[in-house]
Amino acid sequence: MAEPILTVTGLSCGFHTEDGFTRVVDGVSYELNAGETLGLVGESGCGKTVSALAVMGLLPKPAGVVEHGEILLKGERIIESDARSLKAVRGKRIGMIFQEPMTALNPVHRIGKQLMEAIDLYEPEVYDAARSDRAIELLEQVGIPAPAQRLREYPHQLSGGMRQRVMIAMALAGNPDVLIADEPTTALDVTVQAQILELIEALQRTHGMAVIFITHDLGVVAQLCDKVPAFWQLLRAEESDGGGTARSAYDSSWFRQRPVWTKQRVSGVSLRHATASADASADSDGEACRTSFPRFVSTLLAELASGDRGRGHA
Secondary structure: OOOOOOOEEEEEEEEEOOEEEEEEEEEEEEEEEEOOOEEEEEEEOOHHHHHHHHHHOOOOOOEEEEEEEEEEEOOOOOOOOOOHHHHHHEEEEEEEEEOOOOHHOOOOOOOHHHHHHHHHHHHOOOOOOOOOOOHHHHHHOOOOOOOHHHOOOOOOHHOOOHHHHHHHHHHHHOOOOEEOOOOOOOOOOHHHHHHHHHHHHHHHHOOOEEEEEEEOOOOOOOOOEEEEOEEEOOOOOOOOOOOOOOOOOOOOOOOOOOOEEEEEOOOOEEEEEEEEEOOOOOOOOOOHHHHHOOOHHHHHHHHHHOOOOOOOOO
């Protein structure tokens, strides 16, 4: 069996704050093989993006800390790599499409300058006119019309869909083995969302990349993803607001459920489905909250896969 491109084992990380250390991601594990799409799905603030930034070595310093865990890229340990080694990984081996292209792109620099900066980092052997040609080629790959003209324009002159395509082009500049797409369809209308998703699928087939897709949209997950680890808000079960109420979107009775993992597949999507023991008490570290995959998620995925619910990207 081929070695996974990316292996994450027991990843835990968080941030130092004025109130002490706050763990954001706790014990995340998954494997990603060549050509696969892995979906990270969960509620807002549950640690999806933070886990991806940890893989890239982009947690903000000095506040962001990886407590423990293992990250292997084609068998090579990268979690404690020095700055020079990480520079060789970012973009060249793992690319990332960041959220909100209007804020990710620099508003005072032209598209061409920003795209050619990425080319210069990942392909330093490309110079001058050849670099401009490479930038035009990347924009053509992501379906932007009149690419030579777009190089001279600023981000605000492009539509939301075009800005997102520019972000994808920048992520592809290094020909990465793994592409992390962090909610790439946020704030786009349904038609443009569909175009962006189809583009990522087409580019994945062309370049043979593995893709990590971060999203809230279970319709996207059911359509695109081969594997689905679930992320849920990490809180200790005994934490309360002083009045005995759990500080979470879930009430205290939910914390008292003990998950029992089973394997099932829904239309080719591998997922972990948690059932609960009604008489179980809460674990000391909120294990029920950390690892449960509520039934409604797998039920919804099954309905989407069977066509009981209308599919869409909205």
